[in-house]
Amino acid sequence: MAGITRKFHVLFIGAGNITFGNDNVLWNHSLQIETYLGARLEVIGIVDPSVERVKQVLHQKCASATATCYSKTKHFLTLHEVQEQLKRTGVHPDLIVLATPPHYRGTTQPGRDLEVQVISAFGPAPGLFCEKPISTAQTTEVWPVAKLLQQSGNKIAVGYMLRYLQVVQKAISIIRDNNIKAMAVNARYSMAYSKVRKVDWWNKAKQCGPIVEQATHFCDLCRYLGGEIDLDTVRACALEHYESAGKLLNMSVDESQVPVEERIPRVTAAFW
CATH class of the missing domain: 3.40.50.720 (NAD(P)-binding Rossmann-like Domain)
Structure with missing residues (x-):
């Protein structure tokens, strides 16, 4: 007892x-x-x-x-x-x-x-x-x-x-019980950037933004459901802060506090 x-x-x-x-x-x-x-x-x-x-x-x-x-x-x-x-x-x-x-x-x-x-x-x-x-x-x-x-x-x-959500555990059980090999996994994550009040989130040398801080969950689920990744096959492109579409108007932080070379991309798209 x-x-x-x-x-x-x-x-x-x-x-x-x-x-x-x-x-x-x-x-x-x-x-x-x-x-x-x-x-x-x-x-x-x-x-x-x-x-x-x-x-x-x-x-x-x-x-x-x-x-x-x-x-x-x-x-x-x-x-x-x-x-x-x-x-x-x-x-x-x-x-x-x-x-x-x-x-x-x-x-x-x-x-x-x-x-x-x-x-x-x-x-x-x-x-x-x-x-x-x-x-x-x-x-x-x-x-x-x-x-x-x-x-x-x-x-x-x-x-x-997120691995332990019921829907994810159900998916992995279906994959394992039926000896299925995933052909593709699609994942998308959108961040409400105006809600991010921490300057460090906007700094690649510190917290690296929503891809590393939050979308990493989606990367983990892709590996969990789809199998390990051959890193040599990864291809990615990004919308950078200095491009016209990357100029954000509704930020909660002053990005001038972040060195120009360390400012995070606005959009990242990757596949493998």
Whole structure:
């Protein structure tokens, strides 16, 4: 009975929209975890450099039906602070959600090596939920981290949750049960760009825009349903920011803050 009722300890790294939502991001990981774990959930900490954001999150959570899950939540600025706190309390996370922006993850470079830091700090015991995309670095920089995760002993999950929709699971069961090989997969994604308020989304050196941040789900489903991709066959074209049709009039950010060479395309079309 004790194994069923004991608290399940969660540590959130990153207090952004994907973790806690906002007025136009309704899907968020904390809500899903709260729904699944119920009263068993105990959020032991939130790691984020923004004091104001964490105050806002905790104020909202402590006024909600899940307030008891956050009654002992601590705000940490760094992973080192978490380690020191856990040494004193003896509480260890069962699950760590890695949800910082992707340009802080997925490599072995200092400052962009969150997975390396977490495994070094907590070892193989906690499960790791890695938000997608794993990184915005070049693939050659990411492979060593993928190998590290494979060998770490941690249970690993990545945030490609569309795979688990009932309609997608039904489709994959039909494909597998009938030994079908997909001839083609068509996918289209349109982004309401006027709703994107983060400057980093518009920067190829940081979050890379809607293709990497959201349409990556569609790329994952194409691979899941249609099979692996021969990268040598990929062909793509783009409408760039400097072309006349690429001049956007209703933006929520000032794109002049983004270096010209790093501004994202307005449309990307690809096939393979």
